[in-house]
Amino acid sequence: MAWKTLDDMDLAGKRVLTRVDINVPVEDGKVTDDTRIQRISPTVQNILASGGRPVLLAHFGRPKGQVVPEMSLKPLVPALEAAFGAKVRFAADCIGAEAQAAVGALVEGEVLLLENTRFHAAETENDPDFAAEIAKLGDIYCNDAFSAAHRAHATTEGIARLLPSCAGRLMQAELSALEAALSKPERPVMAVVGGAKVSTKLDLLGNLVSKVDTLVIGGGMANTFLAAQGIDVGKSLAEHEMTGTASDILAKAKEAGCTILLPADVVVAREFAAGAPNETVAADACPADAMILDAGPDSVAAITQAIADSKTLIWNGPLGAFEIEPFDKATNAAAKAAAEASKAGTLVSVAGGGDTVAALNKADAAKDFTYISTAGGAFLEWMEGKELPGVAALSA
Template sequence: MGWKTLDEIEMRGRVVLVRVDINVPMENGQVSDATRIEKIVPTVRDILAKGGKPVLLAHFGRPKGKVVPEMSLAPLLPELEKALGVPVRFAEDCIGGPAKRAVQAMAAGEVLLLENTRFHEGEEKNDAQLAASMAALGEVYVNDAFSAAHRAHASTEGIAHILPAAAGRLMQAELKALEAALGLPLRPVVAVVGGAKVSTKLDLLGNLVARVDHLVIGGGMANTFLVAQGIDVGRSLAERDMADTARAIIARAADKGCAIHLPVDVVVARAFAEGAPSEVLPANACPADAMILDAGPKTVAEISRTFEACRTLIWNGPLGAFEIAPFDAATTAAAQKAAELTRAGKLVSVAGGGDTVSALHKAGVADDFSYVSTAGGAFLEWMEGKELPGVAALMR
């Protein structure tokens, strides 16, 4: 562990700049899902308990370096105060006079939220001058935004090179979970990778076959692999031009001793619609006028046996078109099996990615996994084996 935690930095009486991700969904000017706000509570409360003065840095939306009133962080104040249970002040800029005056006016036990960092063009360019202007407001830097750690921005990477830096509690939990899953995992390791396209997950698949013992491929991606084996998938979503790539991945997996698991039976339908008539067929028997929309029960049974034989699970992407019943059955059944093994202490399960999180919640098991990451791009890039700038900047 090459990064410091909150327990290793003196904070009493010091202004602590905390990079958080509170880019929450809004409806009619109100926060419609406060999950990301709730996730930062342990870090902010710990800083307060240690006598520090938390100053929050965050982005909201994509203003592209311009002041866009509709993307101000000000409407988040009521929800922040509700979650933190302390007064939260607001500064109309994240640098300069307004920010400096707001920091100087902070009383003990208060939190300050600075305006959207992306109102400055230099934020996404990781401009050194902007990072220095932000750093001038505080004495300690804490990054608690793993979900933005794959971006080398002024507030996620630049400041960490200027001030004493540490990981917040959410970042700390995320990094520990990921280390347990791919760094030094309990073996055997199984990865579930689903989703629509092989082309968007080439780096991911290439990294995983060299690091896991079993790779379960689902969703539209599985159809591409079936095509690569000469199987007709009818009208199913598949990247037929990626067949050679799929065969290369299969060959690399064989070379690395990684067993690839594809559907042995599938659920097919003529229409992608709620409650559409469907049937279960062998994976090589999809009618020309039908679409494969989910994995079948024999496939789920094979996946369950693989889970039982493994000690660590990493999951990114659903096994079928889980948004619409009955094509959510395989994803739900496999998720429930993973949850059962996790509850029994037989499996370390780490999942992440937007669709994955939604699928686990739909299956009612999100709280039963060892760790569920809400970070989309950062989680995926970590699975791809890429260095995350926001994390690397803490390693010093």
């Protein structure tokens, strides 16, 4: 996909409308985790170093078109200044006279943060007049919010069609990593998909079986696939109404030449609690009064061997109930194997999704993955093969 980056733009003296994701946790008026702010810092620093004037556009929470004081972006200013090492001015609206005056007063070396774009219902409606009003404030549009790229909103899609546009550094990194993993991967390609429900990942599984060589299915989803093969999964979490769909996916994978790895052995317990008495049994030998909570050692061995045989890995979702011990063993072992291969340079590994990031951090493996996406919904929709409006607009 052809999209421009900051390197393609002449930023000197230009007002750069920069869409960012700074949905960070705030307690008592202070930012408690500035990870998302740190991730946009390279883009802002780049614009400043090039003589541009960054004007930040962002939403915060879901105010649904109303001005909600608790969802103001103003409390984020100190954290932004600390991250950027620059003066950050604030305007109490993102359109109108106040925004125009603030942009007009902005000098080189400073950053301007406009108020929550979702205080206007026109933002999520992608209203063309609203987009045009914001576009008046800038000379160039830079989208650095991949996490919001699956939304066709005024500040993610509308403005991109009105101004010379490019991807910011975080957006560029996300797109490059995902293209390397799915669009132009080095083969063999492997995907790990876990989580509770097949129903939430139907599009994802359907897309992956035609694109990857090996697909590992874990977590509660795996129980549904085992049930689809006539295996009694006891009291395990499973969507028995989805077994027909699971069978269809298995058939589609076979037709596409994709090997699906389901647990060959499982760890079972009678209660879902940390340290609960448990045992490892064959996948088709789950006691009627027990539940499957993790993949067993034989399954882990097969997964780690598949990782060793692969050149590219896409990961979304845990292999078991990773939140509590000892049902985190499979996820931890597979994550560490992927991290080691990535660190050794034999594997390109891309992971994303809330539970995924938490699981990889818990396994102390995230730092060695090639790329960790914090984008959530946008990451999933990309993996599902869907066009993301915010990305498509940059290529228009």
